[in-house]
Amino acid sequence: MKIHYLDNNATTRMDDEVLKAMMPYMTDNYANASGVYSFGQDARKAVEDARAVTAKFFNADDPREIIFTSGGTESDNIAIRGAALANAAKGKHIITSAIEHHAVLNVCKALEKEGYEVTYLPVDKYGVVNPDDVKKAIRPDTVLISIMAANNETGSIQPVAEIGAIAREQKIIFHTDAVQAAGKYPIDVKAMNADLVSISAHKFYGPKGVGALYIRKGVKVSAIMQGGHHENRKRPGTENVPGIVGLAKACSVAMDSFKNPKAHEKVKMLRDKLQAGIFEKIPEVILNGHPENRTENTLNVSVKFIEGEGMLIQMDFEGICASSGSACTSGSLDPSHVLLAMGLDHGTAHGSIRFSLSKYTTQEDIDAVLKALPPAVEKLRNMSPFWKNRVTA
Amino acid sequence: MKIHYLDNNATTRMDDEVLKAMMPYMTDNYANASGVYSFGQDARKAVEDARAVTAKFFNADDPREIIFTSGGTESDNIAIRGAALANAAKGKHIITSAIEHHAVLNVCKALEKEGYEVTYLPVDKYGVVNPDDVKKAIRPDTVLISIMAANNETGSIQPVAEIGAIAREQKIIFHTDAVQAAGKYPIDVKAMNADLVSISAHKFYGPKGVGALYIRKGVKVSAIMQGGHHENRKRPGTENVPGIVGLAKACSVAMDSFKNPKAHEKVKMLRDKLQAGIFEKIPEVILNGHPENRTENTLNVSVKFIEGEGMLIQMDFEGICASSGSACTSGSLDPSHVLLAMGLDHGTAHGSIRFSLSKYTTQEDIDAVLKALPPAVEKLRNMSPFWKNRVTA
C-alpha cells in the first residue's frame, strides 16, 4: 500500500544527500577518529569539518562550542543535568515550562528528587510561554532556564529570544530544546541569547541516533557519562563518524533550504490546505496550537467526542501515518501533557491528532487524509456516547 | 596508498551483510518505532527482532533482558552508575580492576566523589585479575563487581566465569565489559554468571554509535538519562533503528562464525605469524599480555628504548594503521594505565605498540608490518639516548 507519511515530528526520511555523505564512512572510511595514523586523521577531519558546519547551522562563533551526542534526548540531558550539576554552587532552582518534551521534563523531575527545585511555567491557550512569567519566576538561586524553541505536538513557537534576553540580563544559563525548530527555520544562538541548544538529526532529514548540543564558550556543563576524552571531555565514546557526518549534511541541506525557501513554502501551503480541508469537512474540530506562529509543518487538531487512537488506526488502514500525543509516549494512557497544559479537558485532549508534514509530502498525501479522516470520524462518533448525547440534546 | 588496517580493537570495518541489513532502515523503512501505524510497527518489529537476536548472542533467556544504547561507553555507564545508584541501600562499595577501560574506570572515579568506595584490583604480569583477589576484596557493603571479559590493549582474557561465580555466591551484582570479547568468542551470560554485560557494535563489524547492555531479570538498574519510556524505561530517546538492526546483524554474523571457526583460526594464525616475525627481526622486544589466553586478534609488544608514537607515524608512512595505548586516550601523555598496572616501567610502557587484526586482515598486511617495523625501530633507536647507552654499556 502507498504510505502517506505525516508523522515527521516523530522522525523524517533521510535526505538522499545525507545518506550519500554518510556512505563512505560506513564503508571504506571506517577508521576511528582517534587513530593517530592518516586513515584515522581523515575520520577526525570529517568529524571536525562536521563540527564546523554544525557551528554555522547554530550561528555559533566557534566549532568548539558544538558537541555531538546520541540524539536530542542526550543533548537535553547533558544540557540540563550537566549545567545544573556544574553550577549548583550558584543555586538549585530551575525554570522550565509545562509543555517541554519528556527529555527535559523528566530530567527536571529527577533533579527535584536530588534536591533541586523546579518551576514549571504555564502556557496560554495556544501553548505559548509568557516571558513575563519567566521574569516573575526568577529567584536569586535560579541557575538554569530551559524553554523549548518550538513544541513537538502543536508546533507553537516560543518567544525564546525574549526569554534568552531575560536570562542573559540576570546571568542565568539559558537552554533551549530546538529539536523541533531545527531544519524548519534558522537557529541563531546569538539572536536567541541561548547558552545551550539541543538538536536531533533525525528530525530534519538526518540519521537517527545522533544529535548535537551547542554549549556557549565559558558555560560550565558537567559530563553525565564518563569514559574517554572525546567531545571536549563532555561526551565520551567512540565517535559515530557516519552519524556525525550525516547530521552535518542535514545541517547544510537545511541552511541551503533557508536561502531558497520554496520547499518551506510548499510545506506550509500543503499544511494549510490540510487544515482548511479538515475544518471544512468535519464539524466540532478545534485547532491545537498557535494559529500563526507555529512550525510550518505541524497541524494538531482535536476532534471532539472521540479518541485519537481510533482515528489513527482507521487512517492506518489507508496507509496514513499520523500521531496522537507525542510518539515517544504512545502506549501511555494519559492524554498529552501539552494539551492539558493548554487548558484542554481530558476528552478533547484524548481526541487530538497530529499531522506533521515534510518536504516530501505531496498533495496526494493531503488528499488521502481528507478522504480518509471524515468517514473515520463519522464511524467513531457514531459509536461515541458523547456524540449522540450532544446531537440529540 | 594501500591501507594495512591493524587497529581493529579501536574499530572495525562494517561487514557488508550488516550494511545491507541496515540500508532499508536508512531509506524506505525510516519510521519511528513508536508510531502506532503499521509503518511504525514494522520498525518496532525490526527492533524487537534485533533484540531477540542480541539476546541469543548473549545466551540470554529473555529478549527483555537486552537494552540498546549508543555504544560501549553508555552500556558501561548505565551498568555501573545505574546499578550503583539503584542498589545503594545495600552498600556503596564497588570492586573493579586497574585495567578496565576508561568507560568503567572513570565512572568509578566519579562515583568515588559521590560517596562510593572503589577497590581497584591489581593484575599479574600478564594483565590478568586473580579471582582470589576479588574474593578478598569483598565487604559486606560491596554492591557491584565489574571486571572486563577481555582487555582492549593486551587482549588478555579475564577469569570472568570464576569471578561471576564468586559474585553470585555472595549475591553481589556482577558486570562485565565484554566490548572486546564480543565477536571474538561466544559470550554466555549464564556461563559467566553475569548480571550485566556491555557490548559495542563497531568493535565486531557492526555500526558505530550503537551498543547493548544485558540486564539480568530482577537486577535493578537506574536509568542515567531521562526522557521517553523507551528501552524498558532504562534508556530514553528515539530508537536508532538502523543501528540496532546493524548491531543484531553483527551478532548473527558472529554467531555464524563461531559455528564455522575458520575465519577465527585464520586471524589467530596471522597474528601468531606477526608475533613470531617481530620477535625474530627485532631485538629487545617484550610481549604485553598473556602468551596464550588472549583474544585471537591482539598483539601488543613493547619495543624497548623508544616510544610508540614515532613507530606509529613511521608505519603510517607505509599505510599501516596500529595504535599505542588505547585509541580513545591518544593525545594523552601518560603511558597506558593497563601496561603500568602490569608492572611495566614508564619507558617500556611508552614503547608499546598494538596490532589488532580482523577477519579482513591478509598475509599482505602482516608482511607490510614486518617490512616496515624493523627499519622504523632502527631509526628511532638510533636517535634514542637509552639505546646507545645500552649497546655501548
Place this chain on the structure above:
Amino acid sequence: MKYSEKVMERFKNLKNMGRIENADGIGKVGNAKCGDVMWIYIKVDNGIITDCKFETFGCVAAIATSSQATDLIKGMTVEKALEVTNKSIVEMLDGLPPEKLHCSVLAEDGIKRAIEDYNRKKQGLPPLPEKEDDGHDHGHEGEEE
C-alpha cells in the same frame, strides 16, 4: 505496543455499534485509569439476550472488546452472560498489549452492569448511574461538552 491481527480485524469490521432505543438494560461504565467510557445496551426476551449494542468513547482496545463482547453475549441467557470475563474476551482477540488489558475490563463491567440494570428495572427500581473504578482520579470532562 502492538495490537493483534484479530483486534485489528475486529476494529475494521465492527459490529453492534450504536444504541438500542428502549433497551431493557443499560450498563454505563467508566475507566478511571484513562477516563474512557462504555455504554452497553441489552434487549432481553425470556431471559435471553436477544440484542446487544455498545457505545464507546475509548481506545481501540476498548472499542474492539466491546464489539467482541456484545457479539458474544447475543443469544446467551442472562445468567450465562454474567459469567463472561474480560479474560475470555481478550483471549478471543488473541490477547492485548499488557498496558491495554485494563481496557477489556470495561466490557465485562458494562455487561454486568447492563444486566444489573435490567434486573432492577424488572423490580421497578430506578436505573443505575454510571459506574467507575475506585482508583478514579478525574472526571469525564468529555461528558460535559
Place this chain on the structure above:
Amino acid sequence: MKYSEKVMERFKNLKNMGRIENADGIGKVGNAKCGDVMWIYIKVDNGIITDCKFETFGCVAAIATSSQATDLIKGMTVEKALEVTNKSIVEMLDGLPPEKLHCSVLAEDGIKRAIEDYNRKKQGLPPLPEKEDDGHDHGHEGEEE
C-alpha cells in the same frame, strides 16, 4: 590531535640525529610531564656552533622539534642560540597540537643547557647533570634499562 604537514615532513626527513663524540657541550633535559628525554650535543668553534646533534627518547613532536632546533642553531653564535625560543621552533613547524606544545620546551631547554655545559667546561667546571622540570613526579625508568 593532528600534526602539521611540516612536522610530518620533518619527522620523515630527520636531520642531526645521533651524538657528537667529544662534544663541547651536552644538554641533557627531561620532561617531567611525560617522562621523555632529550640530549643536545654541540660543537663550538670560536663562539660559533659548528655542529649540533640530538638524541631524543620522546614523542614525534619532541623528535621533530629537536631536529628543527639543532638545524636552526648550526652556524649561530652561542649568544644568538641562547635567544632561540620553543615558540619560534614551533612556528617554523607550523605549530603543534596544544597538548604537544610542552614537548617543544625540551629543545629550547636542551640548547640552553648544552651551552651552559659548554660554558662550564670552558671554565673547567664539571659537566651538568640532566635537568628536569619541577613538576616532575616520576623517574626515567627508561634510563635504568
